Amino acid sequence: MAISGMTGFGRADGAAGDWSWAVEARSVNGRNLEVRFRGPPGFEGLERAARDGAQARFQRGQLTIGLQAKRAEAAGAVQVNIEQLERYLAAGAPYVATGMAAAPRLDGLLALRGVIEAADALEDPEAQAALEAAMAASIAAALEALLAARREEGRALTGVLGGLVDRIAQLVGQAQGLAAGQPAAIKERFERRMTELAGDAVSEDRVVQEAAALAVKADVREELDRLGGHIDAARSLLASDGAVGRRLDFLTQEFMREANTLCSKSALSALTAVGLDLKAVIEQFREQVQNVE
Numbered sequence: 001m002a003i004s005g006m007t008g009f010g011r012a013d014g015a016a017g018d019w020s021w022a023v024e025a026r027s028v029n030g031r032n033l034e035v036r037f038r039g040p041p042g043f044e045g046l047e048r049a050a051r052d053g054a055q056a057r058f059q060r061g062q063l064t065i066g067l068q069a070k071r072a073e074a075a076g077a078v079q080v081n082i083e084q085l086e087r088y089l090a091a092g093a094p095y096v097a098t099g100m101a102a103a104p105r106l107d108g109l110l111a112l113r114g115v116i117e118a119a120d121a122l123e124d125p126e127a128q129a130a131l132e133a134a135m136a137a138s139i140a141a142a143l144e145a146l147l148a149a150r151r152e153e154g155r156a157l158t159g160v161l162g163g164l165v166d167r168i169a170q171l172v173g174q175a176q177g178l179a180a181g182q183p184a185a186i187k188e189r190f191e192r193r194m195t196e197l198a199g200d201a202v203s204e205d206r207v208v209q210e211a212a213a214l215a216v217k218a219d220v221r222e223e224l225d226r227l228g229g230h231i232d233a234a235r236s237l238l239a240s241d242g243a244v245g246r247r248l249d250f251l252t253q254e255f256m257r258e259a260n261t262l263c264s265k266s267a268l269s270a271l272t273a274v275g276l277d278l279k280a281v282i283e284q285f286r287e288q289v290q291n292v293e
Contacts, residue, residue, distance in 0.1 A: 002151075002154055002155060002158055002238075002239070002240075002241065003157065003158055003237075003238060003241075003292055003293065004147075004150045004151050004153070004154040004243070004292070004293040005150050005151075005152075005153025005154045005156075005157055005291050005292065006027055006028065006029045006030065006060055006150060006153075006245075006291055006292070006293050007027060007029065007061075007150070007291065008026070008027055008146050008147075008148075008149030008150040008152075008153060009024070009025070009027075009145075009146065009149055010024070010026075010141075010142045010144065010145025010146030010147070010148070010149060011023065011025070011142055012138040012141035012145065013138070014134055014137070014138035016130070016131055016134045017127075017131070018071050018072040019069060019131060020069070020070060020071075021067060021069035021070070021135055021138060022067075022068050023065065023066070023067050023068075023138045023139050023141070023142040024065070024066045024142060025063065025065045025066075025139075025142040025145070025146040026064045026146070027058070027061040027062060027063045027064075027146060027150065029061065029062070030060055030062040031060065033054065033058055033059055033060055033061060033063070034061075034062045034063065035050065035051050035054045035055070035063045035065065036062075036063065036064045036065070037050040037065045037067075038064070038066045038067065039066075039067040040067065040068070040069045041113070041114065041115070041116045041117055042116070042117040043069070043132060043135065044113070044114070045132060046067060046132055046135055046139065049132075049139055049140075050065045050143075053139055053140050053143045054143060057143055057144075057146075057147050058147070058150075058293065059242075059293060060243060060245060060293045061150075061293065063146075065139065065142070067135060067138075067139065079117055080110070080115060080117075081114055081115055081116070081117050084112075084114045084115050085109060085112075085115050088109060088112055088115070089104070089109075092104060150293065153291070154292070154293070157288060157291055158238055161234075161238055161285065161288055161289070161292075162235070162238055164281055164284055164285040164288065165231060165234045165238070167281050168227075168231060168234075168278065168281055168282065168285070169228075169231050171274055171277055171278045171281065172224060172227045172228060172231065175220070175224060175227075175262060175271060175275065175278070176224050178268055178270050178271040178274060179220050179221065179224065179271060181268060182219075182220070182266075182267050182268060182271070220262050220265050220266070220271075223258045223261050223262045223265070226254075226258050227255065227258045227259070227262075230254055230255050233251055234248065237251070243293045244292065245289065245290075245292035245293050248292055249286075249289050249290070252282060252285055252286040252289055255282045255285070256279065256282050256283075256286070259275055259278045259279045259282055260279070262275045262278070263275035263276065263279070
């Protein structure tokens with residue numbers, strides 16, 4: 001097992017007796033795990049099975065689980081839950097009396113949750129329990145299919161992210177080669193500037209001292225070392241199992257911090273150009289990381 005993505009789709013169909021149904025599970029990117037369940041009237045208890053199943057398999061993403069069920073016409077009797085309907089009417093009565101809301105229409109009342117129920121199933125609790133158990137099994141199957149789809153996306157993301165990390169490593173290597181020329185470039189630039197300001201009276205020792213002080217401020221070895229450590233960490237996370245999206249996201253911020261410092265300390269146009277390329281690749285890496293669970 002490797003990293004997983006957060007986008008996918010899974011479906012499972014089922015049937016029992018006069019009933020047939022289909023479950024569809026979809027997911028998109030999300031910072032946390034959010035689960036929404038939509039099922040037919042009279043099967044509200046399946047929401048718990050859907051949420052528990054999602055939480056057991058996923059840690060991040062916005063999931064929508066939909067259950068559509070139908071019954072053969074000969075046995076498709078339904079009933080109106082009068083008690084539930086009266087509770088809705090009582091709750092809305094004060095608003096109707098004060099003119100804050102219009103009188104409810106029958107079609108709107110019948111569409112409210114719990115008003116329409118599958119009559120026969122409710123009359124036989126054992127049949128209802130068996131039917132819900134079969135539907136719950138289909139929910140689990142749809143979630144397994146979704147899990148497989150997200151893992152497939154994760155395999156594709158691993159290749160893309162690995163390629164971007166390799167590109168980052170290549171640019172860091174170029175930066176290391178260019179950074180070796182920074183002290184000499186700073187010394188030459190400082191010497192030329194001092195000569196412009198003070199003529200030939202500037203001593204070599206003074207130039208060396210001042211240039212050395214500037215070179216210390218422009219030393220990018222620590223940034224390059226940290227970038228190397230981040231590259232190792234990224235490769236380790238991409239090779240690990242489980243939800244690593246948040247850690248990769250944090251690592252991306254650290255990548256960008258060091259790249260920004262590298263550019264700000266650069267005294268060479270070539271090193272600055274490499275730093276800008278590095279930031280562009282890191283941004284591409286960041287965008288792809290948003291798809292990782």
